[in-house]
Each structure stands twice: as structure tokens, then as C-alpha cells.
Amino acid sequence: MxxxxxxxxxxxxxxxxxxxxxxxxxxxxxxxxxxxxxxxxxxxxxxxxxxxxxxxxxxxxxxxxxxxxxxxxxxxxxxxxxxxxxxxxxxxxxxxxxxxxxxxxxxxxxxxxxxxxxxxxxxxxxxxxxxxxxxxxxxxxxxxxxxxxxxxxxxxxxxxxxxxTRVIFYNKDMFSAAGIDPASITTWDTLRDAAVKLTKRENGKLVQAGFSLKDVGLFNNWIQQAGGKMIDDSSATAKAAFNSDAGLAVLKYWNQLLNEDKVYDLGFEDGFGGDGFKAGKVAMTFNGPWTLQSYKEAGVNFGVIGQPEGPTGAKSAMMxxxxxxxxxxxxxxxxxxxxxxxxxxxxxxxxxxxxxxxxxxxxxxxxxxxxxxxxxxxxxxxxxxxxxxIRSKVPGYSDLEGLALIPQLQKYVAGEISAEDALANAQKQGDTILAEAAGK
CATH class of the missing domain: 3.40.190.10 (Periplasmic binding protein-like II)
Structure with a gap:
């Protein structure tokens, strides 16, 4: 939690x-x-x-x-x-x-x-x-x-x-100013459209992010919305399954938000204690019930929206x-x-x-x-x-995410490697982790 x-x-x-x-x-x-x-x-x-x-x-x-x-x-x-x-x-x-x-x-x-x-x-x-x-x-x-x-x-x-679990927190004042109905955000496409409208830049500098993309660790939820999965545990030794069309769809979507639409800049929230939504600088963010009291005390006028459907119509959340x-x-x-x-x-x-x-x-x-x-x-x-x-109970899964996948995703969003290389590298290291955990 x-x-x-x-x-x-x-x-x-x-x-x-x-x-x-x-x-x-x-x-x-x-x-x-x-x-x-x-x-x-x-x-x-x-x-x-x-x-x-x-x-x-x-x-x-x-x-x-x-x-x-x-x-x-x-x-x-x-x-x-x-x-x-x-x-x-x-x-x-x-x-x-x-x-x-x-x-x-x-x-x-x-x-x-x-x-x-x-x-x-x-x-x-x-x-x-x-x-x-x-x-x-x-x-x-x-x-x-x-x-x-x-x-x-x-x-x-x-x-x-x-x-x-995490849902989308949204700033009601920002939504009202942009003329956006929160009920309209039900898919990746509508989430993206809203994020673009909610983003503000002054002289090229981001002053209001439309959507927070600070946590690549949420990939495990995104890929399920894309119709994919993290691992394949159908055989005796589990294998990484995120190096797939669904995995690439997630990274393509992130790239659209970050580099094409520019609704977020990496590190943008660092100057706001790591939480730009609480500081009134981010219009939408994924977060959980543990932040409710903190946001209330900060005086944020917020609401929440359920998880959006991915391109295949899949809806998921991590418990x-x-x-x-x-x-x-x-x-x-x-x-x-x-x-x-x-x-x-x-x-x-x-x-x-x-x-x-x-x-x-x-x-x-x-x-x-x-x-x-x-x-x-x-x-x-x-x-x-x-x-x-829930996340997989297969031995080694936590390390597959934390040691193999997340570092590669961080390199990807930073523009250091391609989406294909990020997933391939993570798969190779992840399969090794799973095999070792299984005693193979």
C-alpha cells in the first residue's frame, strides 16, 4: 500500500x-x-x-x-x-x-x-x-x-x-476552466484529449501539466488495459510476457503524451515535493485513497474518475x-x-x-x-x-518489475533507448530472475 x-x-x-x-x-x-x-x-x-x-x-x-x-x-x-x-x-x-x-x-x-x-x-x-x-x-x-x-x-x-487501488484524481477548478466534463474521460483517447486541453505552457515552460506521468511503475496496470499481461505462468517456469504488442502500445501512448502532446515534463513535480497535483500544478494524476485526507487538508478541489479503458476495451486496476x-x-x-x-x-x-x-x-x-x-x-x-x-504471486515477480522492467522503462521515457530495446532488455533480465527464483 x-x-x-x-x-x-x-x-x-x-x-x-x-x-x-x-x-x-x-x-x-x-x-x-x-x-x-x-x-x-x-x-x-x-x-x-x-x-x-x-x-x-x-x-x-x-x-x-x-x-x-x-x-x-x-x-x-x-x-x-x-x-x-x-x-x-x-x-x-x-x-x-x-x-x-x-x-x-x-x-x-x-x-x-x-x-x-x-x-x-x-x-x-x-x-x-x-x-x-x-x-x-x-x-x-x-x-x-x-x-x-x-x-x-x-x-x-x-x-x-x-x-x-489507484484511480484518476482531477482538479475540478481546472476542468471547469477548460470546459471538460469528467464523465467524458472513459478511454485512453478521451484521457489524452483532456490532458492536452488542460496543459499550459508559458514561453515554452510547463506551468500546468495536463496529466502526471511520473510513475513508470504503473506499467503493470497500463499493459492490462492494453489487453496484455506481465508474465506467462502457464508453464513450469514463468516467463516475462510484457515484450508484446500490448507492451509496445503502452509505450507508444506514453510517448504521445510526453513527446508529441507534451502534457508533462519529466521531473516537473520534483519542485513541488513530488506531488504536483497537491500543489495545484497537475490537472490529473493516478493515486490512491491514502491521499484523500492530505489533498483535503491542502485545499485541493478534487474529484475522482475510474480507470479508463484501453485500446482493446479492457478495463483493469491493481488491488x-x-x-x-x-x-x-x-x-x-x-x-x-x-x-x-x-x-x-x-x-x-x-x-x-x-x-x-x-x-x-x-x-x-x-x-x-x-x-x-x-x-x-x-x-x-x-x-x-x-x-x-492483484500482482502475480510467482516467485521473483517483484524483482522482475523492480530490477528488470522499471529501470528500462525509466531509460525509455528519458529518451535513452527505444521502446523495443527497453522491453527486450527487461524481458531477458526478467526471465533470468524468474528462472533463478524457481531454482532453475
Whole structure:
């Protein structure tokens, strides 16, 4: 959720080193199945009736700590058996592996779902299938891509909590001045037409960008709108699939916007803290629900538009978000499950956290609440979830994007290499990454 791709890559490299050091130790700790977890919560309650203290870890900091504390306080007041507290962890994934090995694992973790396929094979999680079955939890009540992202090798390791995606934010004042109806932007062509009309230059210098093209990392969404895909995982060893007509269509479109229409200049937003839309210098940008409060506080008069259709009529969006997991060797797994169930399976609690934090619930019933459906902005995000999908869970996919593809795309938009060379170079390096990840 809302993480910078480059920092994620550096983090991933550190994580791989840590995992290599502790993987063998974890495998000796027993599997991540529920039967191997030492849960003492029942014993604590049955012997002396004291409230069991449980701990939740996560990487959310800053203002989000207060938001989480408010939600946890609501849980604590809802019952008397358990009391949960939140602790921020920098480099949370590395610390979690170490904590499991040293028998100091927390009870619950606020987990970036995308990392599940990396850590599940290392025995980092408690399997939740037995809990779900025992309490007859209807997993169809959650967005299926989010549940899929928490599933590995047919086993469920977490319950979806939040979902997020990107849509087009537009400046209402700029649209009004240009005489553009936001409802008219439904395709790449209409997006391009609007971007041209919204662009302003003075003496050849860009002063108002029609559309932000600062993030080439969104290629994974663009290519699906063009009718393509990132990888082909139909065989034993996955292969890069972006070096295709669809991939070239994306880069051709970017070239039209950047070099023919000149609706954006690379680096234009650097002078505005990296967010020209917030500064009132960009008319349209892709962004997610995490920016809503920031834009409101900045006084931006904005609206949102759903994803446009590509040249083949395809519509797509990428779904991110967090789930709640119970680490392997958690001391109070039953207590952790009680908390997870309270937050994720009761729609009213998901809605309340959305009101507190702006995070969209992964529970579909919660997402259909009038709080979202009656709000012009939140409804667009909720509607987008109906066609949003997740990134590939194939081992090595993250590095394929970050180490192979994105650097080549950056060279392309900078005019250093051709579109054909960018995709071919990325394919060659990406296929090597995928083969190595698969142990080939």
C-alpha cells in the first residue's frame, strides 16, 4: 500500500539476506500449522481469569498509530478476555522472522498481503483454515483477489483487512476552466484529449501539466488495459510476457503524451515535493485513497474518475492492501483470532475504521455500506474493486518489475533507448530472475 518501488527493492534485498540466515532455523521450529502453535490464552483465562495481553505489530507509523489505537481501543472495550496493544516496527518483516526464531513473536501482524508468497514457504505464519472452518467464516464476503493474496499452496494464512487501488484524481477548478466534463474521460483517447486541453505552457515552460506521468511503475496496470499481461505462468517456469504488442502500445501512448502532446515534463513535480497535483500544478494524476485526507487538508478541489479503458476495451486496476495474520509460534493464537474475527468479519467495524483512517475495507458487505455508496469519491474506489486484480504471486515477480522492467522503462521515457530495446532488455533480465527464483 502506497510504498515507493525503489525503497521496496532495497528492502527486499535486505529481507532475502535475513531470510537466508533464518530459513533453516525456522524449518526446525516446526511447520506453521495451527497444531504446532503454542497458544496459552485459554490457560491464562481458565486459571486465574486475568485479561490476556496480546500484541500487534505493523509498519504503520505517524498519524496511523493513533488511528490503529482508536480501533484497538474499541475492541478492548467490546470484551474483557483480551487486551491488545499496537507496536510500530521498522523493518518489520526482518524483525518478525527473528522474533519467531527467538520465541518472541507477536500475536497479530498487520501484513502487506503482497509479501505472503515470499514468507509463507519460510514457515512464518499460522495456518488459519481450521479457525475459519470452526467458526463458519464465509470467505466469499471478502474480495477474492485479496483472499488469494493471503493464500499459499492452498492454505490460508491471513484474513483481508483493507483494500486499495489507484484511480484518476482531477482538479475540478481546472476542468471547469477548460470546459471538460469528467464523465467524458472513459478511454485512453478521451484521457489524452483532456490532458492536452488542460496543459499550459508559458514561453515554452510547463506551468500546468495536463496529466502526471511520473510513475513508470504503473506499467503493470497500463499493459492490462492494453489487453496484455506481465508474465506467462502457464508453464513450469514463468516467463516475462510484457515484450508484446500490448507492451509496445503502452509505450507508444506514453510517448504521445510526453513527446508529441507534451502534457508533462519529466521531473516537473520534483519542485513541488513530488506531488504536483497537491500543489495545484497537475490537472490529473493516478493515486490512491491514502491521499484523500492530505489533498483535503491542502485545499485541493478534487474529484475522482475510474480507470479508463484501453485500446482493446479492457478495463483493469491493481488491488493492494493489508491483512491480519498470526505468526508462527504466537503465544496467544486463539486470542489473536478473536481480534481478527471481530475486525474483519463484522462490517460495522470495517466501516468505523474507514471513518477513522480513510482505509477501504476488504469486507464486501462493509464496502457496500451507505458511508461509501453515498460518497461520490469513495464510491468510485469501491466500484473499481469489482474489476481490480492483484500482482502475480510467482516467485521473483517483484524483482522482475523492480530490477528488470522499471529501470528500462525509466531509460525509455528519458529518451535513452527505444521502446523495443527497453522491453527486450527487461524481458531477458526478467526471465533470468524468474528462472533463478524457481531454482532453475
Amino acid at each position: 502506497k510504498k515507493n518501488a525503489k525503497s521496496n527493492l532495497r528492502k527486499a534485498a535486505a529481507l532475502l539476506l535475513t531470510m537466508g540466515m533464518v530459513a533453516g532455523m525456522l524449518s526446525g521450529c516446526g511447520s506453521s500449522d495451527k497444531k504446532n502453535v503454542q497458544d496459552t490464552s485459554s490457560g491464562d483465562n481458565s486459571t486465574d481469569g486475568k485479561t490476556v495481553e496480546i500484541t500487534m505489530w505493523g509498519s504503520w507509523g505517524g498519524d496511523q498509530v493513533g488511528q490503529l489505537d482508536k480501533q484497538l481501543d474499541a475492541y478492548n472495550k467490546s470484551q474483557s478476555k483480551y487486551h491488545i496493544t499496537y507496536a510500530v516496527q521498522d523493518s518489520m518483516e526482518e524483525k518478525l522472522l527473528t522474533a519467531i526464531v527467538s520465541n518472541e513473536a507477536p500475536d497479530v501482524v498487520l501484513w502487506d498481503r503482497f509479501n505472503t508468497s515470499v514468507y509463507a514457504p519460510k514457515g512464518a505464519f499460522t495456518q488459519l483454515d481450521d479457525y475459519v472452518k470452526k467458526d463458519s467464516i464465509d470467505m466469499s464476503k471478502f474480495y477474492s483477489p485479496a483472499t488469494d493474496e493471503l493464500t499459499y499452496d492452498g492454505k490460508l494464512y491471513g484474513i483481508p483487512l483493507t483494500v486499495d 493492494g492492501g493489508f491483512g491480519l495474520i498470526v505468526p508462527n509460534k504466537a503465544k496467544h493464537a486463539d486470542a489473536a483470532w478473536d481480534f481478527i474475527k471481530w475486525w474483519t468479519t463484522k462490517p460495522e467495524n470495517g466501516v468505523e475504521f474507514a471513518k477513522i483512517s480513510g482505509n477501504l475495507p476488504a469486507n464486501i458487505d462493509a464496502a457496500k455500506d451507505p458511508y461509501f455508496m453515498d460518497d461520490d469519491v469513495l464510491k468510485v474506489f469501491s466500484d473499481t474493486m469489482s474489476y481490480a486484480g
